[in-house]
Amino acid sequence: MGSTGPATPAVNQGPGGRPGHPLAGLARQALRAPVTGRALRELAFCAIEGPLGLSVLAAVAALPALGVLAALLAGGGAGTFGGQPRGAVSAYGVVFVLLLFALLVLVPGGARRLAGVHRGLVARLLGERIAGPPPLRHGRGPARRLAATLRDGPGWRAAAYLLVKVPVAVVELYAVFLAAAGLANLLYPFWWPLFRNHPPGVRLGPVGALTPFGTLWVGTYPGTFAVFAAGVAMILASPWLARSASTADRWLIRGMLGPGKLAQRVADLEQSRALAVDDSAATLRRLERNLHDGAQVRLATLAMNLGMAKEKLGEDGEVPDPGAVRELLDAAHQGAKDALAELRSLARGIHPAALDNGLADALATLAAGSAIPVGLRVQVPVRPAQAIETIGYFCVAELLANAAKHSSATRIEIRVTERENVLVLEVSDDGTGGADPSRGSGLAGLGQRVAVVDGRLDIVSPPGGPTRITAELPLRA
């Protein structure tokens, strides 16, 4: 939310505004503010949320109605109201408490339903999708259902929101009033000559115009200009008020009608666990594929060549075609060396042996193998957990490979530091930039793998470069 209210006019970015000269820009924004799409949507939000928010007061009004209802029910049950005062009063109390309890049971569910409406309005009009809380889980049977309903945290939170929201709803309604009455006031000078063209001598009563400072009574045509001016001021002020109110309301909705911290955390963990499982399955599949298409083929071919050479050597005695045998053995020899190289690179891909001596050694080996010159600085006083080191290593390896493939950089810098129990790996290059995780590169996958251990990936890569990608990992997974 980079928006600013009227309280901080120095910042040159209002509703729908564009940067320009501070004062001229401010004036332009102020004039344009009421008619930007965003301001209109915020006003619409206020126009719906205001009455909706105040309608909760109707529930308060329902309490006396409940009393009356209780009286009727108790009166019917305990005979005439006046005949047995004591019994009637106690029956009345019991019925009232029962009705109150029934109402109480209805509150969390009803509040949940209303919360959905509020979240929908925020999504539709303010463009922010707020996830709802997980649905209420209750066991079988009415008793369990009742208990679950009474302990429904999100439901009660939603009810609390409805109460807390009342003052905000007042402000929202006021913003709508400013816009509507302001618009009406603008029209005074236009209709006045049409309807007030009475002959001289006829005296008509003054006409009232609503303003924030009370009703303005106008009796003359010049007076309508004052109303017009008031209208302009109101129209100009309304978007700021609507924005403040809707921002505050959105903040409340996010905080009180969202999934809640714990539920959000559970959702995040479920997602990252699914990613981790997928990732490890994909890794195993890739590994099998590499073995199948690489070393296994080479070894099978090698065995075939040796088999053919053995055939050509014959059982014993003279070798009929030593040249062919030599050629086959050459091929087999080469095949054995290729298979070894392939297995070695595959093994390194699973776990680089240099990592056993720590991240610094492993990254130095990695950097030494890079086609683009790499500057490496590692300052990590505390050794991170092995899993973290491995993830960090493969992060840097992938970022190096990315830089070599896409950036046309002439130099890459790797910096690894530790900051407040967070391992920070920074890979920057002087290349052409434009790295974008949404464009199917490995960056999105990298971000997911980092997220599995609650880490984060930060990408700064404007078109034209330079690129700086920072991975932050907790020291302990």
Place this chain on the structure above:
Amino acid sequence: MTLRVVIAEDAALFRAGLVRLLEDRGHRVCAAVADGDALLDAAARWHPDVAVVDVRMPPTHTDEGLRAALRLRSEYPGTGVLVLSQYIETRYATRLLAGSAAGVGYLLKDRVADVAEFAAALARVAGGGTALDPEVVSQLVRSSGHAAGLATLTAREREVLALMAEGRSNAGIAAALVISAGAVEKHVASIFAKLGLPVSEADNRRVLAVLRYVGA
């Protein structure tokens, strides 16, 4: 005897080795292709005696070789199909053998290293016989180890059964186990008796019967 062979194998290195091996033995390699569709095209064009087919090929790298082999079997019954693979999958074996074990082979790629045996297996398949990897047989036997009767076989009879399922004749079994042909006949008769199978003359029917019994 010169065989006309079509090879389908996506690993260029191994394919070239196969071509050389077969040509060294005097066979004629009509076509060496890298995927299942090309295999079917080549079969339509050359009507080879036998096709050597890798299971895993592009585009999906799962079982397109096997599927091509099955189509080959139904569309060109006269062409033997020898399937090569780096793994033995019992399911693949049962799919391949469904219906008939005539002119079918399923071998691990490793077997190619024993050139003479591989060439013999190829000739057997081309001639309408069977060549099953010992691994296939032992897996099939293991997966149906609960079958009644199988447990009653002696160790020697199991060996004979395995060789029988590989597609060997009694003489071949006798040579492999270094026993007399008469002894083999005795074992075979005993196996059939214990498994309750009618005695038959053709090798293929023996294999088929055995495989049917072990659950293929």
